[in-house]
Amino acid sequence: MEDILFCQSCGMPLNAEKLKGTENNGIKSNDYCKYCYVNSDFKNPEMNLDDMKNVVKMYMEKRKLPSYMIQKAVNILPALKRWKSKQQ
Structure with missing residues (x-):
């Protein structure tokens, strides 16, 4: 059985390639989903925990x-x- 990856920003399962975000070179990220991460950047960089x-709950x-x-x-x-990484 294959381990399921989860977005390391929102926790969404990354169980399909189409859900994965992208790096600058177009390679799919194994760490982040397309809703959180595109072209090596977070879509909402100002977002806090x-x-x-609130977004996940909603x-x-x-x-x-x-x-x-x-x-x-x-x-x-x-x-x-x-x-x-942002916690003290």
Whole structure:
């Protein structure tokens, strides 16, 4: 069984190539999704962890996912690469 990669910004599963963001050279990123990362840059560089928590929560609520899943997704965000490096 293959390990599933997750976006290291929003936590979305990267289980399809079309979901992966891109580097400057066009190569797909194994770290970030296309909604967070394009051409080696974050789409919203000014976004902070609290902003991302709100975005993830809103998106998951819109999809009518159970509250325990939403809470779990929000709780893992601080451990992701993008946010871990910004914590003191």
